Amino acid sequence: MSITTPTTGLPPGLTLGSVHVATPVVLAPMAGITNAAYRRLCLEQMRLQGADGLFVCEMITSRGLVERDSTTLQMLVFDELEKVRSVQLYGTDPVYVGRAAEVLCAEYGVAHIDLNFGCPVPKVTRKGGGGALPWKRGLLAEILAAAVAAATPYGVPVTMKTRKGLDADHLTYLDAGRIAEETGVAAIALHGRTVEQAYSGEADWDAIAALVDHVDIPVLGNGDIWEAADAVRMVEETGASGVVVGRGCLGRPWLFRDLAAAFAGERVATLPNLGEVRDMMRRHAELLSEHLGEERGCKEFRKHVSWYLKGFRAGGPLRHQLALASSLAELDVLLAELDADDPFPVAELGTPRGRQGAPRKRVVLPEGWLDDRDGSGRHLREDATETTGG
Numbered sequence: 324m325s326i327t328t329p330t331t332g333l334p335p336g337l338t339l340g341s342v343h344v345a346t347p348v349v350l351a352p353m354a355g356i357t358n359a360a361y362r363r364l365c366l367e368q369m370r371l372q373g374a375d376g377l378f379v380c381e382m383i384t385s386r387g388l389v390e391r392d393s394t395t396l397q398m399l400v401f402d403e404l405e406k407v408r409s410v411q412l413y414g415t416d417p418v419y420v421g422r423a424a425e426v427l428c429a430e431y432g433v434a435h436i437d438l439n440f441g442c443p444v445p446k447v448t449r450k451g452g453g454g455a456l457p458w459k460r461g462l463l464a465e466i467l468a469a470a471v472a473a474a475t476p477y478g479v480p481v482t483m484k485t486r487k488g489l490d491a492d493h494l495t496y497l498d499a500g501r502i503a504e505e506t507g508v509a510a511i512a513l514h515g516r517t518v519e520q521a522y523s524g525e526a527d528w529d530a531i532a533a534l535v536d537h538v539d540i541p542v543l544g545n546g547d548i549w550e551a552a553d554a555v556r557m558v559e560e561t562g563a564s565g566v567v568v569g570r571g572c573l574g575r576p577w578l579f580r581d582l583a584a585a586f587a588g589e590r591v592a593t594l595p596n597l598g599e600v601r602d603m604m605r606r607h608a609e610l611l612s613e614h615l616g617e618e619r620g621c622k623e624f625r626k627h628v629s630w631y632l633k634g635f636r637a638g639g640p641l642r643h644q645l646a647l648a649s650s651l652a653e654l655d656v657l658l659a660e661l662d663a664d665d666p667f668p669v670a671e672l673g674t675p676r677g678r679q680g681a682p683r684k685r686v687v688l689p690e691g692w693l694d695d696r697d698g699s700g701r702h703l704r705e706d707a708t709e710t711t712g713g
């Protein structure tokens with residue numbers, strides 16, 4: 324079932340250097356979520372509308388890639404349906420980032436590279452990485468320039484994704500936008516929260532609008548898009564060139580169908596009943612099994628169960644068993660117990676999903692980090708196996 328009303332005057336696709344997609348919508352990189360199986364699931368939904376977006380791989384570390392760390396390489400897998408291979412790199416060292424960008428372009432046929440400067444996780448910011456890094460303007464410029472220099476000979480655009488800053492008193496996004504523009508970065512995505520806020524409170528879309536005013540490169544808006552109508556509203560209110568959608572699509576890959584429709588001028592809200600959600604769950608588990616093997620695939624699927632069933636009447640014991648299934652056959656038996664006719668819980672529409680939590684008590688930074696804003700040539704220790712991401 325769906326509800327349809329017309330919309331008008333929206334951006335005709337998204338162009339990032341040599342890459343063009345028909346719908347200005349990006350699946351946000353989400354560690355542990357946006358693997359090849361999930362990207363394909365979302366892409367399939369967009370294809371139902373005859374559309375295409377950008378689907379970014381889970382974050383991988385530059386050092387892990389350069390050193391051919393096996394966990395890192397296992398994440399660098401693409402589905403055959405993915406025509407535009409898009410990967411997010413994490414890094415704090417211009418040399419590693421440049422070399423990793425080169426490997427992605429030369430050996431993995433990657434068409435778009437995004438750089439992570441937004442991760443709020445203490446073990447990352449403690450080392451000056453993720454959302455902490457843009458405080459060092461000189462170092463940020465060196466990292467961006469190294470990635471752009473490596474990717475440009477392949478015609479591959481580099482983008483960056485960041486937050487507003489460390490906290491309300493230490494904003495970094497406007498400087499980051501200017502530095503991105505000066506170093507040849509193709510676009511900047513802004514999550515309208517600070518590192519201190521993590522995922523709490525509401526994303527500040529005014530900051531996205533301020534960045535649009537401040538730079539000439541495309542700005543992608545990110546934060547709190549729960550429905551396709553929110554994406555349209557974000558573009559209309561901020562002037563962003565496109566949107567980056569994260570938690571809103573957890574347990575709802577069909578949001579990408581609605582997003583494709585919305586940017587094509589129709590307003591559609593797909594409202595699957597539990598039978599249709601069950602089919603999507605089965606498809607998700609099947610794709611994970613294809614890409615990771617059945618045992619690992621079914622284990623990976625467990626974290627998605629509560630998101631798919633959010634608001635439906637399915638009972639606690641059944642949910643619990645579904646989240647323990649270790650084979651597709653076991654999953655099938657349990658999925659058959661769901662009441663296929665249970666209608667979509669419309670009260671869930673427009674409400675937050677996924678992690679929210681509380682603000683951090685303090686932002687953990689390297690000793691003396693705030694004392695200087697340049698950091699050029701600074702050597703930060705980079706872990707090969709960092710996997711936290713957001």
Ligand SMILES: Cc1cc2nc3c(=O)[nH]c(=O)nc-3n(C[C@H](O)[C@H](O)[C@H](O)COP(=O)(O)O)c2cc1C
Nearest residue numbers: 351352353354382514546547548568569570712713
């Ligand atoms: C489980 C999870 C993992 C994430 N991992 C990453 C990541 O690897 N890289 C990144 O830039 N952001 C990551 N994020 C942040 C999202 O990309 C996005 O910026 C954030 O969730 C805000 O957008 P939303 O309100 O649409 O969810 C992650 C978020 C979540 C919930």
